[in-house]
Amino acid sequence: MNLERMMHPKSVAIIGASSNPDKVGHIILQNYIDVGFSGKLYPVNINAEGDILGIKSYKRINDIKNAVDLAVIAVPAATVPSVLEECGRAGVKSAVVVSGGFAEVGEIRLEEELAGVAKKYSMPVLGPNCLGIMDPRARIDTLFLPTFKLDKPSIGGVSFVSQSGAVGSTILDLISHEGFGLARFISYGNATVIDEVDILNYLADDDDTKVIIFYLEGAKRGRDFIEIAKRTTLKKPVVIIKGGKTEEGAKAAQSHTASLAGSYQTYEAIFRQFGFTIANDLDELLFFGKIFDTQPLCRGNRIAIITNGGGTGVLATDGLYENGLQVAKLSSQSNAALRKAMPPIVNIRLPMDMAGDADDKRFNAALDIISNDPGVDAIMAIALFQTPGADSRVAASLIHYGTSMKKPMVVVSPGGSYTEVHKRMMESSGVPVYDSPETAAKALKALIDYSNYIDNAKRLYGSGKEHK
Amino acid sequence: MELIDYMEAYNMLKRRGIRAIDAKYVGSSDEAIRFSGGEPIVLKVISQKAMHKTKSGLVALGLEKPDEIKSSFSDLYRKAQKIKPYRILAQKMVKNGIEIIIGGNTDKQFGKFVLLGLGGIYVETFKDFAMRSCPINEYDARSMVEQLRSKKIIAPDGKSERLLVDLLLKVSKFFMSEESITELDLNPVILHDDTYSAVDLRLIR
Incomplete structure (x- = not known):
């Protein structure tokens, strides 16, 4: 199914558009105006007279003489199939049905009707019961959430796919605080026509998307899902969280194997096998998303920890080993160079505690030497901004090394508002910052696991060799 | 669902190089x-x-x-x-050894899976197992062993890991080639003297 027209429409009809601010159709139209959509907008409402929000309105879709690439449908469920039928007849290229009231509330026949119309016109239809699409680059926003209630993310490389609209809007709101930008948001609801396979298929080839983060409740086409998972992860990382983990299969277990192999276990096996990064909660979805978005792949698990606080370095060491990673060992050259650069109170060994008065000069010297040590695969830099030595110059040093060296780097900076300012500086420059060394270690582990996966996957089936 | 006769199962597996006691x-x-x-x-x-x-x-x-x-x-x-x-x-009787479980299951949506886990009385307690969708390749089989918390117990060295990887590959191949078989349980398989013996077999079609 080709989603190109839906993702990059030049003309959008909003069916159910209204002057009444309480109506979903009003909010959607207002959002399109607010984000500055550059294509043509056509408000459609059967009761419309004159303009809606200052734009000429139409009673019916076929009153619009020009071609319509996308119809956003926000009318009561019962009327959706006939509205979609009119769209089909009028030659509308694609549709997003935001209305709820279909299979999710037991109205299965209504949903089948909708599917039938979509099939008849070979029309890609997103939804129903979804938020639709947000694309800050193309200035598209079908979300029926008032702008002032939701912080909207900036433009970036992370695409976020969510079956659920509620999880979708929450995460979007949080993304804007994580300092990484959005390529596309796709909320696909009941997946009646366009499902997770179609969406992954589109995003796998989408150049704007560097990383995919995904909230999935269930896949409809099992074997196709496996194939698309395999194809997508060869091209870009996918961080996934599955809703409905604890749901128990109703099937009476005939064997030990069957009793262990519950539904979540099955999904988890697929995710692991085909290179998805599993997030265990929504926080991890964001933590993993941002390391993939900004950092290069990592071919080893030897991590150099530098810190301006001893205890946090100890916790970081624990975090590494708990995640199957290890503290790197420095070469004798690095040791000698560090000995020269650091004051006598600093013990030259990893994790290296540069002491509370460590300033940007100390951070610079350490990062310069360590980033060039061949025994180091990645760096975890702990910068506690509560210390006397740490200020914006330390953040600048971390930004410099975090964005220019070839090895991945994560920063750990827990703290309040002074820290928050520096965290934002670093994150908006492309350096992932975590509140705890444990989460930073988990993120590094996710990066390393995916890097290992992709190396093997390329060897196994990247070269056209069949997966047998 | 029908449990295949024990000796029939025994012979089917034996023909594919999967040894039971x-x-x-x-x-x-x-x-x-x-x-x-x-x-x-x-x-x-x-x-x-x-x-x-x-x-x-x-x-x-x-x-x-x-x-x-x-x-x-x-x-x-x-x-x-x-x-x-x-x-x-x-x-x-098999000598004492490490008990593992090797299994196969069919999911309505995703099809056939193989499973490897720490076995015996620990299966339900620790639930330490790894699953992969069939067919599996060498990398998948290795990553299954790697994934287990009990890896150091069941595959302490390269040789024992090789043994498990080969067995998993054989089981996946067998399971895929026997279309009518929907569940498979080799439980326990006992690892001893650098080899293995499947002690109980269950094939369901």
């Missing part, structure tokens, strides 16, 4: 004594109506002397009358 149906205690040949054996009642043999007391372990075999045989014979049709299986 020596076994034979015995119709009398004399036959069981001859099968033992002085080595310790196990007697089990096999019936579609008894899924959990140990729980129902339908297994007698470590029988070596002819007297022991004789009395256990008559005991099992008596108990088995309630769950006809049945047969009595004699198996050689």
Whole structure:
């Protein structure tokens, strides 16, 4: 199914558009105006007279003489199939049905009707019961959430796919605080026509998307899902969280194997096998998303920890080993160079505690030497901004090394508002910052696991060799 | 759903290079004594109506002397009358070793899976297992072993890991080639003396 027209429409009809601010159709139209959509907008409402929000309105879709690439449908469920039928007849290229009231509330026949119309016109239809699409680059926003209630993310490389609209809007709101930008948001609801396979298929080839983060409740086409998972992860990382983990299969277990192999276990096996990064909660979805978005792949698990606080370095060491990673060992050259650069109170060994008065000069010297040590695969830099030595110059040093060296780097900076300012500086420059060394270690582990996966996957089936 | 006869399953797997411990149906205690040949054996009642043999007391372990075999045989014979049709299986005893489970399952959506886990009495307690969608390749098999918390117990060195990887690959191949089989349980498989012996088999179609 080709989603190109839906993702990059030049003309959008909003069916159910209204002057009444309480109506979903009003909010959607207002959002399109607010984000500055550059294509043509056509408000459609059967009761419309004159303009809606200052734009000429139409009673019916076929009153619009020009071609319509996308119809956003926000009318009561019962009327959706006939509205979609009119769209089909009028030659509308694609549709997003935001209305709820279909299979999710037991109205299965209504949903089948909708599917039938979509099939008849070979029309890609997103939804129903979804938020639709947000694309800050193309200035598209079908979300029926008032702008002032939701912080909207900036433009970036992370695409976020969510079956659920509620999880979708929450995460979007949080993304804007994580300092990484959005390529596309796709909320696909009941997946009646366009499902997770179609969406992954589109995003796998989408150049704007560097990383995919995904909230999935269930896949409809099992074997196709496996194939698309395999194809997508060869091209870009996918961080996934599955809703409905604890749901128990109703099937009476005939064997030990069957009793262990519950539904979540099955999904988890697929995710692991085909290179998805599993997030265990929504926080991890964001933590993993941002390391993939900004950092290069990592071919080893030897991590150099530098810190301006001893205890946090100890916790970081624990975090590494708990995640199957290890503290790197420095070469004798690095040791000698560090000995020269650091004051006598600093013990030259990893994790290296540069002491509370460590300033940007100390951070610079350490990062310069360590980033060039061949025994180091990645760096975890702990910068506690509560210390006397740490200020914006330390953040600048971390930004410099975090964005220019070839090895991945994560920063750990827990703290309040002074820290928050520096965290934002670093994150908006492309350096992932975590509140705890444990989460930073988990993120590094996710990066390393995916890097290992992709190396093997390329060897196994990247070269056209069949997966047998 | 039908449980495939034990010896049929035994032979199907054997043909694909998956070894189970020596076994034979015995119709009398004399036959069981001859099968033992002085080595310790196990007697089990096999019936579609008894899924959990140990729980129902339908297994007698470590029988070596002819007297022991004789009395256990008559005991099992008596108990088995309630769950006809049945047969009595004699198996050689395996030395002690590490128990693992290797299995296969069919998911409505995703199709067939193989599973590897720490076995025996620990299966349900630790739930330490890894699953992959079939067919699996060498990398998948290795990553299954790597994934287990009990990796150091069941595959402490390269040789033991190789053994498991090969076995998993064979099981995946077997499972994929036998279309009608929907579930498979080699539980336990005992790892001992640098080799393995499947002690109980269950193929369901």
